[in-house]
Amino acid sequence: MARRTYVATTINGMPTEFLCEPRQSVLEVLRDELGLTGAKEGCNNGNCGACAVLLNGQVVNSCCVLGVELEGADVTTIEGIADGENLHPLQQAFLEEAALQCGICTPGFIVSAKALLDSNPHPDEHTVRFWLAGNLCRCTGYDKIVRAVLKAADASGAPVP
Amino acid sequence: MTTSERSTNYRVIGTRPVRPDGVEKVTGKAQYGADVRLPGLLHGRILRSPHAHARIVAIDTSEAEKVPGVFAVVTHRDFPAARDVVQELGESSVNAMELSDNILASKKALYRGHAVAAVAATSPHIAEEALSKIRVEYQVLPTVLDVRDAMREDAPLLNETRFTKELGGARSEKPSNIASHIRFQGGNADDAIAGADVVIEREYRTKMVHQGYIEPHNATASWNADGTVTIWTSTQGAFSVRGQVAEILRHPISSIRVIPMEIGGGFGGKLPIYLDPVAALLSKKSGRPVKVLMSRTDVFEGSGPTSGTWIKIKLGVKDGKIAGVKAELAYEAGAYPGSPVGAGSMTMLAPYAIDNFQVDGYDVCLNKPKVAAYRAPGSPAAAFALEQALDEAARAIGADPLQFRLDNSAREGVRMVTGAPLAKVGHEECVQAILDSPHYKSPIEGPYRGRGVASGYWFNGGMQSSVTAAVNPDGTVNLIEGSTDIGGSRASLSMQLAETLGIRYEDVHATVVDTDSVGHNDVTGGSRTTFASGLAVYEAGMDIRRQMRERAAREWNVPADQVEYEDGRITWSDGAGNSRETSFAEQARTAPQKGGPIVGKASLSARGVGGAYGTHLVDVEVDPDTGKVTILRYTAAQDVGTAIHPSYVEGQIQGAVAQGVGWALNEEYYFDDNGRMLNASFLDYRMPTTLDLPMIDTILVEVPNPGHPYGVRGVGEVPIVPPLAAVANAIADATGKRFTELPISPRRLVEELHGLA
Amino acid sequence: MTLVYIPAPLRDMCGGVATLQIEAPTLDALLRALDVRCPGFYARVVEGGRVRPELAVAIDGEAATYPLSEPMSHVRDVSIIPAIGGGAGIEDTEIARRYPRTGQRRDRWFAEPPMGPHVLGLVEHLSREMELKAGTRVLDLGCGRATSSMFLAEEFGVETWATDLYAPT
Structure with a gap:
């Protein structure tokens, strides 16, 4: 076993420390070392988006980032999207619009969509589709997911430019 | 959009409540199989054959066993x-x-990716290192990868003792890769086609x-010293x-307990098992719980895709009617x-x-993964062939393709x-719904744009279900069921129970439990769960209603058969002004004092x-330079029986x-000549x-199923049947070229449009 | 009267016809009546006391796993069709070939005798030497899980008395 490295980071607003092997990805660290299993492994090579997290506000596939790269970083996972008992408007919209069936891709979609709405609170349908093209869903045909994101944007109360 | 023939008005059915498992799934808390964490958990990985066809001469695991952190290695031995014996999987x-x-x-690896050994170690990385130290001696054999090649008498045989079986037990004289042949025959197809005005004869191919x-597939097992085994999967x-x-x-x-975790999609592919017995044996050998996961490449190479196919059709039309059809279908079994x-x-x-037909089917083994069910298994490829032939026939006689189908x-x-x-079915209603749709009435114009239609059918399944519905004192009900919920069946079953009992959807709490905690339930497959488990839920609800009526009748000292149950109210009246009334909520609250739990x-x-x-109806635009096909508009009409939760019906x-x-x-499995999948x-x-x-626009055509109290039909599989042909028909309309082979990829389109093939 | 739809591969044995009208109280009786009209038909459809696993029966349009005792008196229509699952194909093995009753047992109890299905094969072999019929009494000493006794009772309708020091857990 390779020597483990000490990493200090911030996850979902909480200062967090962990030890990890140099070869461990952020996804492995989150799931196996920190018990944050909300991010899912669908492909482990950056093609499905099920493991998406926000790294310093940017969407990344956590399977393609090394755990040691989290030193000093700020990470948001699906577990940190809701504000306590209050669901994020995206989470609420996914429920109301039936935008999930099996739900395995849902954490990645919500994380990616949050990054979109954080930077562009009122995207049109094409922008939503372009932004979410890195997340695969095999159950829904995307129709209800795109509608949910558009609904959440409307519900967010952000000023329309 | 919904068009309905049903006469009943429902209170809960047809509404769109939030699913019970929704919040856990949008917050990342839902526990899927790979999320299982146990004390002392080991990680298992599988070694797979690099050859598509090879005799396994020897396996030496000794070096792998010496790797620090490795606890167990297993092989077929x-x-x-x-x-x-045959196991039914639904x-x-x-x-x-x-x-x-x-x-x-x-003895043999029969496809590339065929599992040959497994290792359990303290980390996935150590398990992978150990796999690389297992020495397998292979004697590589010739492969056969094409379904037509595999049917030839001189093809390499996967199994020298396999003969072609005919319906009812007869078998071929010589060994063959063709495992079975079936035939359906009615009237006289040859004569009918010979007398037809128009004859279409084509061969079609679809890829695996x-x-x-x-x-990805996953399984975690814990083998206890007393021989009991728990499997999370x-x-x-x-x-x-x-x-x-x-x-x-x-x-x-009885020593095996299977705990079904949340499932991340299946579509038929998670009916067979791949990892569960391996995890169990690794756990038995190591004395620790073991979790085995597939990688994405493992899933492609080592699970169960659906068949590539070759289909030949000869179809005759006379006076606007399908006079006769002859068809041969050869499907890859793997x-x-x-x-x-x-x-x-x-x-x-x-x-x-169709009165005159002859349909021959061949089940063909070759050096590819063993196929599993995939959503309406077998039907999409068959519709791809037939619905294109019908489209050509309709064009040849100058008929509207939908009117021709009608x-x-x-x-x-x-x-x-x-x-x-x-029985009562709704195909005509679906065709009519598309004919009447705004989409069909809209024009389709412009170069390289085209429109296509196609129909499809699926049987749907029945099989066994068991449920328990326990009434709580606060007027809620715990619905305990054993059907994996892939796409919202906890919601659709809760809704049926709420409807039966006349209570609120929110007052039903559905849980999918393990094999020790409920009676037998067959698989979530064959579009059966909302139908068949729904029937069980309805019967359990009626059981509660009966118990409550009997209790009320005892209390009121009146005959139970005079007590009515409607919309959660329990009433008796003698017609002469005497009446009594109680409610579901009241019976629930007083149950402890009045006879115990219900x-x-x-x-x-x-x-x-x-x-x-x-x-289905689809408009496409083809880019003749890049071969890209854009789906401009899509409308799907389907006979859904009764849409219990319309959002999830639309979603299916x-x-x-x-x-x-x-x-x-x-999509396609793209193999090299040695049987290696190049796009895994x-x-x-x-x-x-x-x-x-x-x-994707949907038209829910409600033709209630007479065999279900709420008219439920399975809805999940039918809608994958028409799209292959609908898209191909639209591309033919857009380009003037018939594509009889899938996928109609950019490469194939450009080659065909520019004569480069 | 039930209209029976003969599957294409079996029509040769029925004089080439596609349908036959049969009146029978049960599915078994119907198939046996067919066997009289089409010698050999029964054995092509039934094996080991059940419809062959690769086949299914559709009664008035609905395919399901029907027992041979399924009542037929009000049935208008019967078709014999391949099982919808496509069937995984049972490879012929020595046991299944030599002991058809054993080879076709698929219920759970019989799927798990600790010593394997050849135990049943042996019982089936011995049964051929005896005239077992309903009402015959069989004593099974040292019965273990009583697999053999249950097999004999179900296959031949005999009355079995079984005992052992061993108690199944």
């Missing part, structure tokens, strides 16, 4: 000798000997494709896993028998009334090719299943359309993304 079945051999190869669920049927593991390991069924060619043969002609449509009483007559139960083998139809249709479009345009990743196995699809 660790399995007990398997028996030659929509498919499997022979235990072949299942055992597929899970860990014994994968279900593409985002969650991602499956479409916990009881089916238990039965298969018991069979493979020759272990008592390494062991069991392709869905039977279903393909039986569904192909199902939307139409004029030839099957209806109640028409016999399928099996001879079985159809629990409704039902176990049944569902009858009354209704097959269902869909008709939209998801299936997306899969069908991927199958039509991009989500980058290269190109499934549709958000950018590849428009919104």
Whole structure:
């Protein structure tokens, strides 16, 4: 076993420390070392988006980032999207619009969509589709997911430019 | 949009409540199979054959066992000798000997990716290191990868003792890769075609494709010193896993407890087992719980995609009617028998009334993964062939393609090719719904733009379900069921119970429990759960109603058969001014004092299943320079019986359309000559993304199934049947070229349009 | 009267006809009546006391796993069809070939005898030497899980008395 490295980071607003092997990805660290299993492994090579997290506000596939790269970083996972008992408007919209069936891709979609709405609170349908093209869903045909994101944007109360 | 023939008004059915498991799934808390964490957990990984066909001469695991952190290594030698018995998996079945051999190869590796050994270690990385130290000596054999090649007499044989079986036990004289042949015949197809005005004769091919669920297979097992085994797994049927593991390991069924975790998609691919017995044996050997996960490449190479196919059709039309059809279907079974060619043969002609037909089906083994069920298994490829031939025929006689389908449509009483007559079905209604749709009435104009239609059929399944419904003192009900919830069935079952009891949807709490905690439930497959488990839920609800009526009758000292239950109210009246009334809530609250807990139960083998139809309409635009096909607009009409939760019915249709479009345009197992899949990743196995699809419009045609109290039909599988042909017909309309081979990829389009083929 | 739809591969044995009218109280009786009209038909459809696993029966349009005792008096229509699952194909093995009753047992109890299905094969072999019929009494000493006794009772309708020091857990 390779020597483990000490990493200090911030996850979902909480200062967090962990030890990890140099070869461990952020996804492995989150799931196996920190018990944050909300991010899912669908492909482990950056093609499905099920493991998406926000790294310093940017969407990344956590399977393609090394755990040691989290030193000093700020990470948001699906577990940190809701504000306590209050669901994020995206989470609420996914429920109301039936935008999930099996739900395995849902954490990645919500994380990616949050990054979109954080930077562009009122995207049109094409922008939503372009932004979410890195997340695969095999159950829904995307129709209800795109509608949910558009609904959440409307519900967010952000000023329309 | 919904068009309904139903007469009843429901209170809960037809509404769109939030699903009970929704919040856990949008917050990342839902526990899927890979999320299982246990004290002392080891990680298992599987070694797979690099050859598509090879004799396994020797396996040396000694170096792997010496790797620090490795606790156990298993090969096929660790399995007990398997028996030659068939296990029913619902929509498919499997022979235990072949299942055992597929899970860990014994004498031969029959496809690239065939599992040959497994390791459990303290980390996945150590397990992978150890796999690289297992020495397998292979004697490489010639491969056969094409279904037509595999049928030839001089083809390399996967199994020298396999003969072609005919229906009812006859078998071929010589060994063959053709495991079975079936035939359906009615009237005289040859004469009918000879006398036809127009004859279309074509060969069609589809490629092996994968279900593409985002969650890879996984299994975690803990083998206890007393021989009891607990398995946490991602499956479409916990009881089916238990039965298969018991069979493979020759272990008592009562000693095995299977805990179904949330499942990340299945579409039929999570009916067979791959990892569960391996995890169990690794746990037995190591004394620790073991979690085995597939990588995405493992999923492509080592799970169960659906068949590539070759289909030949000869179809005659006379006076606007389909006079006769002759068809041959050859389906790839993969390494062991069991392709869905039977279903393909039986569904192909199902939307139409055709008197003269001859359909021959061949189940063909070759050096590819053993196929599993994939959403309406066998039917999409059959429809791809037939619906294109019909489109050509309609054009040849100058008929509107939808009117032509309407004029030839099957209806109640028409016999399928099996001879079985159809009950009340809704194909004509689906075609009419598309004819009446704003989409069909809109023009389609512009160069390289085209429009296509197609219909499709799927049987749907019945099978066994058990549920328990326990009434709580606060007027809520715990619904305990055993059907894996893939797409919202906890919601659709809760809604049926709420409707039956006349209570609020929010007052029903549905839980899917393990195999020790509920009676037997067959798999979530064959579009059966909302139908068959729904029947059980209805019966359990009626059981509660009966108990409450009897209690009220005792209390009021009146005959129970005079007590009515309606909308949660329990009433008695003698018609002479005397009446009594109580309610579900009151009976629930006072149950502890008035006879104890009220629990409704039902176990049944569902009858009354209704097959269902869909008709799809699609507009496409083809870029002649790049070969890219853009789906401009898509409308799917389907006979859904009664839409219990319309959002999830629409979702089933939209998801299936997306899969069908991927199958039509991009998806394929792309093999080199040695049988190596060259695109075993989500980058290269190109499934549709958000950018590849428009919104998908649905028309829910409600023709209630007479065999279910709420008219439920299965809805999940039908909608993957028409898209392949609908897209191909639209591309033919756009380009003037017929594409009889899938996928209609950019490369194939450009080659065809520019004469480069 | 029930209209029976003969599957295409079996029509040769029925004089080439596609349908036959049969009146029978049960599915078994119907298939036996067919066997009289079409010698050999029964054995092509039934094996080991059940419809062959690769086949299914559709009664009035609904395919399901029906027992041979299924009542037929009100049935209008019967078709014999391949099982929808396509069937994984049972490879012929020595046991299944030599002992058809054993080879076709698929229920759970019989799928799990600790010593394997050849135990049943042996019982089936011995049964051929005896005239077992309903009402015959069989004593099974050292019965273990009583697999053999249950097999004999179900297959031949005999009355079995079984005992053992061993108690199944």
